Amino acid sequence: MKVFVSQLTLSHFRSHKLARLVLDGRPVALFGPNGAGKTNLLEAVSLLSPGRGLRRAGAEEIIRRPEAIGWKLTATLTAPAADHDVTITAEPGQPRVVQIDGKAATQNALARLLSLVWLVPSQDRLWTEGAEGRRRFLDRLTLSFAPDHADAVLTYEKAMRDRNRLLKDQIRDAHWYQALEAQMATAAETIVSNRTTALARVTAAQWGAETAFPAADLTLEEVEPLQTAADFAAAFATSRPRDLAAGRTLVGPHRTDLAAIYQAKGVPARQCSTGEQKALLISLILSNARALKADTGTAPLVLLDEVAAHLDANRRAALFDEICALEAQAWMTGTGPELFAELGHRAHHIEITDTDGTSQITETAP
Amino acid sequence: MSDDTREIEALIDMMARLPGLGPRSARRAVLHLIKKRGQLMRPLAQTMANVAETARECLNCGNIGNGDVCGICTSEKRGNGQLCVVEDVADLWAMERGQAFAGRYHVLGGTLSALDAIGPDELRIPKLRDRVAAEGITEVILALNATVDGQTTAHYIASELEHAGVTVTSLAQGVPIGGELDYLDDGTISAALRARKSL
Ligand SMILES: Nc1ncnc2c1ncn2[C@@H]1O[C@H](COP(=O)(O)OP(=O)(O)O)[C@@H](O)[C@H]1O
Ligand SMILES: [Mg+2]
Ligand SMILES: [Zn+2]
Numbered sequence A: 001m002k003v004f005v006s007q008l009t010l011s012h013f014r015s016h017k018l019a020r021l022v023l024d025g026r027p028v029a030l031f032g033p034n035g036a037g038k039t040n041l042l043e044a045v046s047l048l049s050p051g052r053g054l055r056r057a058g059a060e061e062i063i064r065r066p067e068a069i070g071w072k073l074t075a076t077l078t079a080p081a082a083d084h085d086v087t088i089t090a091e092p093g094q095p096r097v098v099q100i101d102g103k104a105a106t107q108n109a110l111a112r113l114l115s116l117v118w119l120v121p122s123q124d125r126l127w128t129e130g131a132e133g134r135r136r137f138l139d140r141l142t143l144s145f146a147p148d149h150a151d152a153v154l155t156y157e158k159a160m161r162d163r164n165r166l167l168k169d170q171i172r173d174a175h176w177y178q179a180l181e182a183q184m185a186t187a188a189e190t191i192v193s194n195r196t197t198a199l200a201r202v203t204a205a206q207w208g209a210e211t212a213f214p215a216a217d218l219t220l221e222e223v224e225p226l227q228t229a230a231d232f233a234a235a236f237a238t239s240r241p242r243d244l245a246a247g248r249t250l251v252g253p254h255r256t257d258l259a260a261i262y263q264a265k266g267v268p269a270r271q272c273s274t275g276e277q278k279a280l281l282i283s284l285i286l287s288n289a290r291a292l293k294a295d296t297g298t299a300p301l302v303l304l305d306e307v308a309a310h311l312d313a314n315r316r317a318a319l320f321d322e323i324c325a326l327e328a329q330a331w332m333t334g335t336g337p338e339l340f341a342e343l344g345h346r347a348h349h350i351e352i353t354d355t356d357g358t359s360q361i362t363e364t365a366p
Numbered sequence B: 001m002s003d004d005t006r007e008i009e010a011l012i013d014m015m016a017r018l019p020g021l022g023p024r025s026a027r028r029a030v031l032h033l034i035k036k037r038g039q040l041m042r043p044l045a046q047t048m049a050n051v052a053e054t055a056r057e058c059l060n061c062g063n064i065g066n067g068d069v070c071g072i073c074t075s076e077k078r079g080n081g082q083l084c085v086v087e088d089v090a091d092l093w094a095m096e097r098g099q100a101f102a103g104r105y106h107v108l109g110g111t112l113s114a115l116d117a118i119g120p121d122e123l124r125i126p127k128l129r130d131r132v133a134a135e136g137i138t139e140v141i142l143a144l145n146a147t148v149d150g151q152t153t154a155h156y157i158a159s160e161l162e163h164a165g166v167t168v169t170s171l172a173q174g175v176p177i178g179g180e181l182d183y184l185d186d187g188t189i190s191a192a193l194r195a196r197k198s199l
Helices: A038-046 A107-112 A121-126 A131-145 A151-169 A174-206 A227-248 A273-297 A314-326 A337-346 B002-018 B023-035 B037-054 B090-096 B125-134 B148-160 B186-195
Strands: A004-013 A016-022 A028-031 A071-078 A085-088 A097-100 A103-104 A116-119 A215-221 A257-262 A301-304 A330-334 A348-355 A358-364 B082-086 B104-107 B138-141 B165-168
Touching: A004 A038, A016 A038, A016 A358, A028 A038, A028 A174, A028 A337, A038 A116, A038 A301, A038 A330, A038 A358, A071 A103, A071 A131, A116 A131, A116 A273, A116 B002, A121 A131, A121 B090, A131 A151, A131 A174, A131 A257, A151 A174, A151 A227, A151 B148, A174 A215, A174 A227, A174 A273, A174 B165, A215 A227, A215 A273, A215 B082, A215 B138, A273 A301, A273 A314, A273 A358, A273 B125, A301 B125, A337 A348, A348 B165, A358 B148, B023 B037, B090 B104, B090 B186, B104 B125, B138 B148
Parallel strands: A028 A330, A028 A348, A116 A301, A301 A330, B082 B104, B082 B138, B138 B165
Antiparallel strands: A004 A016, A004 A071, A071 A085, A085 A097, A097 A103, A215 A257, A348 A358
16 A cells, blocks of 8 residues: 655746656655756655645745746645645745645645655754754654644644734733633644654654664653643743743743654764764654554655765665665655665666756666 | 727726736726626716715624614614624625524624734724623624634633623534635535534
8 A cells, every 4th residue: 555646747846847757656766966956856745745845945936947937736646545636836926826636725635645754954953953943853743643733733833923922012911812822722732742642653663663773762852741721721821921021932832842862872862973863863754654654554755855875885775675665655866876776676766967957857777 | 008098907907906806807807898888887887986985884883884884783673682793794794695693793804913913902892892781782603714813813702701791602613724704605604603602
């Protein structure tokens, strides 16, 4: 059982003027020189899940220059039950429009069609930089298990932005605060419960997995360990005077951090070597994928940008074997075809080159 | 643009600013009007001039009608103790089309939004408090959108009316999330009204 992109067409999407791929569900190895358009293609795939994709770019930024006429992405998702056609378009000055099987749909509806996990080079510093990046990583991981997570996070953030404005403006209308806090509290309960469940699933998937990548002990670090909506509502109300002084909301799931310990050594991730930190991230992504497969019978799409470059030949071969064992449609990029030689006929090998600012795509023999 | 088409172009530009019309449909509409000058264009222009003169907001509920107070507010029959709170006149009209509600309305004129600097005083919330007392209201039905701002407003009004001696209910959320009242069909509205729940 498998869910995968069987057809992908990009029109005027960044460096791609017109690109079309037909795929059979095997992993996809994309190779070509720097700047050829590999990450752009991965970004397009990442837009098949809710949010702004792996570059967190606005629709406007993606519009191909210099023409600037807007972009379009169509994908056929092949799944055991039924195929679905997804179309995403953006006109200049307009937000993205999503259609599923010809009908207008919300971005969040995409999460019900397929799950998608990714690793990009900017996450190499995930463990050493600020908590925001780790929280985003945690929420994407969580979203892959709980399609309602995106709604809860959006509701929470919207209500909190309003509350923060009240705090900044030193408004003291208790009913207004209560109205926002009630919604934040309901969303917070969902967020915390989804995150906890997701971490438990990923942790369980690490046990007994046959993998060349290191296991991690994962914990949520909360400002206050709250769970129910009633607890959160009380905490928001209590925190109001402090929050008024600070001009922002000081408690809640937006302050949570994700802590990881390299299990075999008992060392916190941020103190591990660069290579170990990368290996931990790959390990988490693979565990995420394994857990999803155990739950639903289907592995998620896995996007691994520039992943091959960081691994020695043995680790790379191990990664490929693990991906093939998962039967996941993994999309991987690297500069040269030799990085993917080990995959042989187990993958599509696709070369991307750049001609005068336009990406060209050719499938090659392994 | 030549002199002899300037006014027509100006008309197309104005039409294109209407909700639901773009430059292309505006051009088509104007062409159609000119062809039907006698049957459609002149009567339309006359009616628009009349409505521009007479349409006004009801001082009581915010509905749009001809007088200072609208027909729903003056009708004895509609004074059944129920008051339905909506965001916009379009929502009120949608409810009326559904013919599912026999009481009166209160149009807020928006939703609370700290980010957009819209507070209770920018909406008709103080007036709502007055009406609950003055019109012998027994039930306030909140028919607000399932957006964060809509629900913030619903919570807020429920708190404000907590000691006003009325039941506060809310339309059942059989309404799709983010779905706006104005877009719902009549059957959905009456079903949501029947299944309203106490806050
Ligand atoms: N909106 C855009 N319009 C046209 N070209 C773009 C746009 N955004 C990025 N590019 C081009 O895409 C190229 C980068 O592609 P990318 O996919 O990141 O390369 P790589 O193959 O190294 O991953 C750059 O040459 C950049 O100029
Ligand atoms: Mg790249
Ligand atoms: Zn009225």
